[in-house]
Amino acid sequence: MRTAIAGARRVVVKAGSSSLTTAGGAIDAARIDALVDVLAGWRQPDGAKGHEVVFVSSGAIAAGMGPLGLPARPRDLAAQQAAASVGQGLLVARYTSSFARYDLGVGQVLLTADDMMRRSHHRNARRTLEQLLAFGIVPIVNENDTVATDEIRFGDNDRLAALVAHLVRADALILLSDVDALYTGDPRLPGARRIENVHGPADLEGVRLGGSGRVGTGGMVTKVEAARIAGVPVVLTDAASAGAALAGEDVGTYFHPAGARPSARRQWLAHATTGQGRLRLDPGAVEAVLRRGKSLLPAGITGVEGDFSAGDPVDLYAEQGGLVARGLVNYDAGEIPELMGRSTRWLARELGPEYEREIIHRDDLVVLAVTEARTPAG
Numbered sequence: 432m433r434t435a436i437a438g439a440r441r442v443v444v445k446a447g448s449s450s451l452t453t454a455g456g457a458i459d460a461a462r463i464d465a466l467v468d469v470l471a472g473w474r475q476p477d478g479a480k481g482h483e484v485v486f487v488s489s490g491a492i493a494a495g496m497g498p499l500g501l502p503a504r505p506r507d508l509a510a511q512q513a514a515a516s517v518g519q520g521l522l523v524a525r526y527t528s529s530f531a532r533y534d535l536g537v538g539q540v541l542l543t544a545d546d547m548m549r550r551s552h553h554r555n556a557r558r559t560l561e562q563l564l565a566f567g568i569v570p571i572v573n574e575n576d577t578v579a580t581d582e583i584r585f586g587d588n589d590r591l592a593a594l595v596a597h598l599v600r601a602d603a604l605i606l607l608s609d610v611d612a613l614y615t616g617d618p619r620l621p622g623a624r625r626i627e628n629v630h631g632p633a634d635l636e637g638v639r640l641g642g643s644g645r646v647g648t649g650g651m652v653t654k655v656e657a658a659r660i661a662g663v664p665v666v667l668t669d670a671a672s673a674g675a676a677l678a679g680e681d682v683g684t685y686f687h688p689a690g691a692r693p694s695a696r697r698q699w700l701a702h703a704t705t706g707q708g709r710l711r712l713d714p715g716a717v718e719a720v721l722r723r724g725k726s727l728l729p730a731g732i733t734g735v736e737g738d739f740s741a742g743d744p745v746d747l748y749a750e751q752g753g754l755v756a757r758g759l760v761n762y763d764a765g766e767i768p769e770l771m772g773r774s775t776r777w778l779a780r781e782l783g784p785e786y787e788r789e790i791i792h793r794d795d796l797v798v799l800a801v802t803e804a805r806t807p808a809g
């Protein structure tokens with residue numbers, strides 16, 4: 432029995448395109464109803480409130496294929512977006528009537544990677560989701576496919592689901608695919624064995640994470656990555672096992688979270704943002720940030736790259752080494768060269784007391800690497 436799942440009060444459940452649509456590019460109404468039966472049953476056990484579910488649903492592009500007469504999942508972005516536009520409406524209409532069988536309302540929430548990255552959008556999305564849950568609504572989340580460009584798209588919904596789990600501080604994440612577990616290799620090939628538990632990267636050594644199926648994207652790679660960043664217990668299984676997974680039964684693959692859950696702010700910084708520039712750190716600063724949990728001061732900076740503004744996330748690199756950390760910077764890129772290598776006391780005396788502040792405060796820093804960043808002197 433997986434007690435962390437059985438005892439969860441708020442879960443994010445994500446279903447892939449392959450679990451929701453038919454080969455012909457239409458919504459699979461029977462499978463949607465079966466899934467909604469499970470979610471509604473879990474959401475209101477014996478009519479009691481207190482269980483909350485946020486549902487991340489893929490399938491917009493796949494559901495739009497049939498109505499548009501597309502024989503296969505389109506490859507070009509404009510056609511994908513057109514299909515998603517048609518399919519998303521059909522999907523939500525289907526969820527609305529399916530959940531209505533249980534007197535449950537649904538609310539559509541469409542998010543972009545950019546919404547996840549911008550702190551104000553992120554906060555706003557959290558408020559909306561919390562409010563929907565407080566109203567007893569089941570939020571149905573998908574990527575806002577029609578506005579996302581290729582460069583900034585999630586593409587698959589696995590990472591989006593992990594970020595939504597952070598956003599709503601869920602207790603667990605359930606990823607539903609067309610395969611009932613992670614296997615040692617593509618289960619369509621002979622010899623593949625089910626992996627029951629993943630405690631860390633060592634359990635994935637030698638595992639072949641093959642490509643995706645007929646209509647999905649990303650295959651197992653994005654699911655394993657989502658499980659790594661979720662910060663909460665994750666079960667990967669198929670839609671037919673959703674009820675058993677929510678009950679904490681031994682189905683699918685259970686990814687155990689690594690260590691204590693980081694703060695919401697650090698989870699956001701590490702997984703939802705991308706660095707808008709780089710700062711190079713001398714060995715002493717690497718050591719201070721990496722091992723002593725200190726703020727980054729101007730004295731430890733040896734280089735600045737990129738064009739960022741105060742408040743942006745920037746990546747911190749060792750002088751000749753790898754990525755060390757990411758943080759929200761307190762200065763514009765153009766201001767940093769004259770501060771680099773100076774003590775805060777010198778800066779306050781020469782430039783004024785407002786220059787006494789750190790480049791990045793330790794509360795706004797998240798460590799991203801431990802070993803590679805060690806410098807010879809570090």
Ligand SMILES: Nc1ncnc2c1ncn2[C@@H]1O[C@H](COP(=O)(O)OP(=O)(O)O)[C@@H](O)[C@H]1O
Pocket residue numbers: 446447448449450607608609610612613614615616617618619638639640641642643644645646647648649650651
């Ligand atoms: N090691 C593996 N374990 C399980 N499934 C795998 C593995 N390698 C490749 N796959 C394939 O990944 C597919 C699921 O990925 P995908 O189509 O992206 O799903 P979804 O649409 O549910 O997000 C499965 O159909 C399976 O054939």
Ligand SMILES: N[C@@H](CCC(=O)OP(=O)(O)O)C(=O)O
Pocket residue numbers: 446447448449488489490491492493515573574576586587588589646647648649650
């Ligand atoms: N936002 C897209 C998701 C794309 C996709 O294929 O995702 P998935 O099936 O989860 O790998 C859609 O709704 O079609």
